[in-house]
Amino acid sequence: MKTTEENIREMESILPILEKVQEASLELRTLGDQRKRDILYTLATLIKENSVNIIEENQKDLVRMDDSNPKKDRLLLNHERIQGLVDSINLIAKLPDPTNQVISTLEKDNGLSVEKVTSPLGVVGLIYESRPNVTIDVAALCIRSGNAGVMRGGSDAYHSNKYLLSLIHQALEKNQININAFALLPTNRKFVKEMLEADQFIDIIIPRGSQELIEFVRANSKVPTIETGAGVCHTYVTENANLQKAANIVVNAKVSRPSVCNALDTILVDASVADQFLPMIMEGMNEYQVQIYADKAAYSIFDRNDFPRIKRANPEDFGREFLDFKCSVRVVEGMTSALAHIRKHSSKHSEAIISEDAQQCDLFLQSVDAAAVYTNASTRFTDGSEFGLGAEIGISTQKLHARGPFALEKLTTEKWIVRGDGQVRW
Numbered sequence: 001m002k003t004t005e006e007n008i009r010e011m012e013s014i015l016p017i018l019e020k021v022q023e024a025s026l027e028l029r030t031l032g033d034q035r036k037r038d039i040l041y042t043l044a045t046l047i048k049e050n051s052v053n054i055i056e057e058n059q060k061d062l063v064r065m066d067d068s069n070p071k072k073d074r075l076l077l078n079h080e081r082i083q084g085l086v087d088s089i090n091l092i093a094k095l096p097d098p099t100n101q102v103i104s105t106l107e108k109d110n111g112l113s114v115e116k117v118t119s120p121l122g123v124v125g126l127i128y129e130s131r132p133n134v135t136i137d138v139a140a141l142c143i144r145s146g147n148a149g150v151m152r153g154g155s156d157a158y159h160s161n162k163y164l165l166s167l168i169h170q171a172l173e174k175n176q177i178n179i180n181a182f183a184l185l186p187t188n189r190k191f192v193k194e195m196l197e198a199d200q201f202i203d204i205i206i207p208r209g210s211q212e213l214i215e216f217v218r219a220n221s222k223v224p225t226i227e228t229g230a231g232v233c234h235t236y237v238t239e240n241a242n243l244q245k246a247a248n249i250v251v252n253a254k255v256s257r258p259s260v261c262n263a264l265d266t267i268l269v270d271a272s273v274a275d276q277f278l279p280m281i282m283e284g285m286n287e288y289q290v291q292i293y294a295d296k297a298a299y300s301i302f303d304r305n306d307f308p309r310i311k312r313a314n315p316e317d318f319g320r321e322f323l324d325f326k327c328s329v330r331v332v333e334g335m336t337s338a339l340a341h342i343r344k345h346s347s348k349h350s351e352a353i354i355s356e357d358a359q360q361c362d363l364f365l366q367s368v369d370a371a372a373v374y375t376n377a378s379t380r381f382t383d384g385s386e387f388g389l390g391a392e393i394g395i396s397t398q399k400l401h402a403r404g405p406f407a408l409e410k411l412t413t414e415k416w417i418v419r420g421d422g423q424v425r426w
Contacts, residue, residue, distance in 0.1 A: 014191045017183050018150060018201035022123055024181035025148035029120045033097040035175065039143050040093035043171035044086045047136065050167060051082045058132065060159040070324040071130040073259045075157055085133060089140045092390035098409050099146045112420050119415040120146035122203035125195060126393065127152045127217060129209035132160035137391040139168045139182055145411035148181040150202060152195060154209075155187040196221040206406065208394040211321060211347075226402055228394025231261030231349035232321050233379045236268040236338045236364070238355040243277050245376065246354040251284035253352070253378040259323050261395055262350050262382040266318060267329045268338045274298065274331045279305045290325045293317040297331035319345035335360065339367050346370060348397045350379040371397055371404040 047054070058077040065072050099118050106114040124147050128134045135151060142149045153161040161184055169179040185191060196205060199222045207217040211230045218225060235253055237246045253264035269277050278301045285292065286308065293313040294302055302310040317328045318341070332338045342351055352374035353364040361375040372382040372395075382405070384392025389407035396402045402410035 011186060011191075014185055014194055015198065015201070017185065018123075018195075018198050020180040021148050021150050021183050022201045024178040025120075025123050027178050028143070028148055028181050029099075029122070029146045031146060031177075036097065036144055036146065037093045039171050039175045039177065040089050040140055042174050043136075043140065043143075043168060044089040044093075046167045046170055047082060047089070047164075048086050051079060054082055054160070054163060055079070057159045057163040061132075061157050065156060070259045071156065073257065074130045075132065075160070077132055077160060081133065085136050088137065088385060088391045091385075092140045092144050092408065095144065095390055095408055097144070098412050103414065110423050112418055112423055115417045115419075117415055117417055118412040121411055121413055123148045123150060123201060124393075124411065125150045125152070125198075125202040125205045125223065127192065127195070127205065127207045127209070127213065128394075129154040129213065130156045131208070132157040132164060134208060134393070135161050135164045135184070136168075138393055141391060141393060141408050141411055142182070145408055147411055150183050150185060150195070152185040152192065153187065158187060192216075193220055196223060199223045206393055226394075226396050226406060227398050228396050228406055230321055230347045230397065231263070231382075231395065232265050232319055232345060232347040233262060233350045233352075234266045234268055234342050234346065235264055235352040235354065235379065236332075236342070237270060237273065237277055238335070238338075238353060238357070238360060239270040239272040240357040240360060241270075241273065241277075241354040242356055243273060243280060246277060247280040247284070249352070249354060249376070249378050250281055253380055254290060254327050255284065255288040255325065256378075256380055258325050260380075261321070261323075262379050263323070264379060265320065265322050265327055266341075266345070267327060268332050268341060269298070269329065270338075271297065271331050271333050275301055278302060278329070282307050285309075288325050290327060293326070293328040295328075295330045298329040302329075319347075321347070335363065339364075342368060349395055350374065350382040352377065352379050371395060 054077055061075055099120055101118040103116040124142055126138050138149050165184045168182050172179045202223050205221050205223040205225045206228055207214045208228045214227050214230055235250055250267055291309045293311050295313050299312055313328050348370045350372040351368045351370045353361055354376055355361050365373050382395055384405035384407045387405050389405050392405040392407045394406050396406045
């Protein structure tokens with residue numbers, strides 16, 4: 001008898017899988033509020049009860065990845081992160097059902113009743129890398145919003161994703177729902193383009209991962225796409241900053257979890273405070289062995305203060321998403337210079353200013369075009385759970401139809417419902 005892996009290798013097309021998901025999606029979109037809650041509570045219980053098994057499967061993936069790979073932190077599932085998934089699912093279950101919400105109503109003179117209501121998107125396709133928690137986040141958000149899901153995870157997380165999908169299927173089955181509503185596609189790259197062209201089965205594609213992945217999906221997808229994931233995040237320390245506050249924020253934004261998209265990539269510091277400020281971050285950066293790529297002015301300051309991991313920045317080090325214990329530093333001449341740098345290099349994810357001047361902060365908030373803009377806080381807060389959304393599929397850097405944490409309320413579209421009694425139009 002052939003193994004699952006052998007069957008996948010011999011698979012010629014994923015279209016039969018997609019067709020089954022689309023058929024099952026019709027059942028999910030008609031579920032009532034409590035039925036959807038029940039599935040999520042069942043899933044949360046199954047994850048909690050099987051945490052040891054989840055960790056065992058996750059270890060199979062972890063041992064295949066080199067310890068020096070920054071993606072390894074994204075891949076890790078431990079008891080704390082698994083409990084976080086459980087808490088997130090329970091929170092999503094308690095959020096209001098985003099579907100069948102009446103947006104507007106109109107009673108026509110001819111007796112027609114016209115309503116605009118929220119409706120599930122249908123089948124959500126996700127392509128992601130190294131993050132098995134995304135498998136659960138996507139399933140939970142889709143279930144709550146009445147959507148089916150087609151997920152293509154990376155080979156790095158194969159065992160973790162496969163086991164987590166089995167728990168999703170168990171939760172559906174225990175609630176008498178067709179398990180085909182969620183599918184995990186083979187990791188073979190030959191099927192990615194087929195997925196991107198399957199506009200007859202998939203309603204939206206969401207890539208979550210590297211800039212290369214996002215650009216590939218953008219260039220090749222026939223399915224409408226929401227871009228998420230790529231973050232080139234700046235923090236601008238002004239001449240009016242509380243420098244100790246600024247140092248704490250900058251170090252936190254860089255070192256707390258550098259492999260995620262809301263981590264700091266570039267520090268911009270005003271020339272008037274650079275000599276005082278940059279030495280203040282050296283201890284924190286040195287503790288985590290952060291490699292700094294500095295422009296000429298910043299390099300001089302780090303060098304004469306004996307910072308051990310300093311390199312001269314190349315042009316490509318600005319606008320670079322490091323996803324590691326690395327960052328670039330540039331000394332700027334005032335707000336105009338800082339805004340120009342951000343405008344040129346930002347991925348429009350998350351940007352921050354550190355200043356005690358309220359007018360300066362307001363100008364930054366109004367001027368910077370990004371999904372999340374901060375004053376006097378770490379960019380690490382750009383996250384669906386931190387923003388009260390329960391979880392997220394990713395951080396959208398687009399403007400249509402979602403921006404920022406792409407979560408529950410954005411997994412719907414609109415539908416016009418018209419009720420009549422024999423009216424015709426000539």
